Every structure is written in structure tokens, then in C-alpha cells.
């Protein structure tokens with residue numbers, strides 16, 4: 001699923017960024033470009049990052065099913 005339409009960033013990319021060390025929305029901004037255009041994706045991107053970090057914390061392989 002697209003989280004950031006402007007930069008064509010998906011939830012899978014955010015999960016991967018979290019596995020690669022992204023911890024904040026600023027990290028996602030630098031790595032993927034989310035929120036750097038219209039900014040409407042900020043809350044969704046933050047929620048997706050939070051979910052991804054919870055998956056990491058539990059050691060679960062919980063990649064989203066749809067891209």
C-alpha cells in the first residue's frame with residue numbers, strides 16, 4: 001500500500017527502513033523522502049513506522065501482505 005503518494009513510498013519500504021535502523025519520522029524523511037512534498041502522509045508514515053518497530057521488537061516477520 002502506498003503511504004506517501006507524492007514520493008511513491010510503500011508500507012513495505014517503511015518496514016524495510018525500520019529494519020535498517022529508521023527510528024523517527026525524520027529518519028524516514030531522509031531515507032525515503034516521505035513528507036517532503038505535500039506532507040499529508042506524515043501521520044500515516046509515523047503510524048506505519050511505529051507498527052514496523054513493534055514487529056521488530058517482537059521478532060515477528062510481519063511484513064504487510066499487499067504492496
Ligand code: FES
Pocket residue numbers: 003004005006007034035036037038039040041042
Ligand atoms: S503524500 Fe507524502 S509528501 Fe505528499
